[in-house]
Amino acid sequence: MPKPFSYKIGIHRNQKVIFILFEKDSNLIQEVKKIQGSIWSQSKKVWYVLDTEYNRSLFNLEPLSYSLPSEEGIKHVQKFSYWLKSKRYSENTIKTYTDALKSFLVFYNTKDILTITNEDLVTYNNEYIIKNNLSHSYQNQLVNAIKLYFKTIQNISLELDKIHRPKREKVLPNVLSKEEVKKILEAHVNLKHRAMLSLIYSCGLRRSELLHLKSTDIDSKRNIVIIRQSKGRKDRIAPLSPKILDLLRDYYKMYKPKNYLFEGKTEEQYSEQSLQSVLKQALKKVNITKPVTLHWLRHSYATHLLESGTDLRYIQELLGHNSSKTTEIYTHVSTKSLQQIKSPFDDL
Structure with missing residues (x-):
């Protein structure tokens, strides 16, 4: 890809994406449009593609395989997914919750999940969610997923009652005349x-x-x-x-x-x-x-x-x-x- 482009991994519409950053230029816009699957975000005013192995290789980014939980962590994610399916959660909720747990376990890739404490969750909120400017609603989903998972495996290290969700943003709905x-x-x-x-x-x-x-x-x-x-x-x-x-x-x-x-x-x-x-x-x-x-x-x-x-x-x-x-x-x-x-x- 041309040098004027830079890339940033992020979250948009509850999906992991790669934001394509560049100075506004009609020729560069045409170049971006040629990228398969490129989408313009009206709310963020930026072009992006889904965060896939192919797109990472296209932009010479770190492969996704480096951003996976440990082997033990993957088993925890699979177990959580299986439990959610048995409870008849919707496909969207299952994907959102398992992706959230996966993100958390990637952050603590070298730590035994059974030793994770409330302080670790606070660190994760500050060093990952807030640092990457992720939304309140996304943070809320992550906290819900992590609380639900630790509740199902009855982890005594995590004090679930003391885990607090972020304050809800008071955003008015958009209305047309x-x-x-x-x-x-x-x-x-x-x-x-x-x-x-x-x-x-x-x-x-x-x-x-x-x-x-x-x-x-x-x-x-x-x-x-x-x-x-x-x-x-x-x-x-x-x-x-x-x-x-x-x-x-x-x-x-x-x-x-x-x-x-x-x-x-x-x-x-x-x-x-x-x-x-x-x-x-x-x-x-x-x-x-x-x-x-x-x-x-x-x-x-x-x-x-x-x-x-x-x-x-x-x-x-x-x-x-x-x-x-x-x-x-x-x-x-x-x-x-x-x-x-x-x-x-x-x-x-």
Whole structure:
């Protein structure tokens, strides 16, 4: 690769990645785009690729084999994975938790895991997580994984009750105005693209919930959509508006999906990357430069419901939240009450 590039190992979207760093230059951007699997991060404003053996060799970085736990550590990771599977944890949780334990054991590669103490965890937090500017949420996941593992093997060296998670960041959800949502949903001429984005907003769906929907989950007689085994392995229902139902009928007549409601070219489940691309194209068409994600549509759905007078308890059910505290955050971004407050500046 050209000399102007430098590389940094990091974490992004709960994945180990290699950040590609360089001075902003159109020619260099074209070079990066040629790298197979390169992705632009809108939130971090940097290009990156997944941290794989191939990509490390491509950039002349230390091989992954040097960053593995000891042989004994690998056995601990495998044991943890086996236990998580037996408890029916989701595939994403299993991957996140085992990767977290693996990272911890790499850090203490030469230490017997049964001698690890609370002080070691504090050192790990300071020397790895904080030093590498990893997020509060990622640190929280790491602590959860390590606590859960040591609880399952009943390690007496670690005092689990004294392990504290980081203070939760108080971040407000990103919300679009109804006008912005309307522009995004109407941006595509393609009926499938319009139907996917519209269904996410009209029912407050998560990305994975939309992609796992099947045609049989749309109950047109009761005007509901059944969201099966979503986060927390819970089923729930959401109401379908007459407008979205008409849109879905037109879509079904044109595409006739076989299994999943939204399928790719080979009749398989529509991919997450393709869905992200659909949103990205819509934003470009309507000239919205905010770093909008699919989850912003879900946040906007909840906030607009609240502003129209829907009871918070119903919104909690519609979103599938376990705790009302999770849903209450939308009261902080709703402008309905704020708009009634008169600023003293107006009286000057």
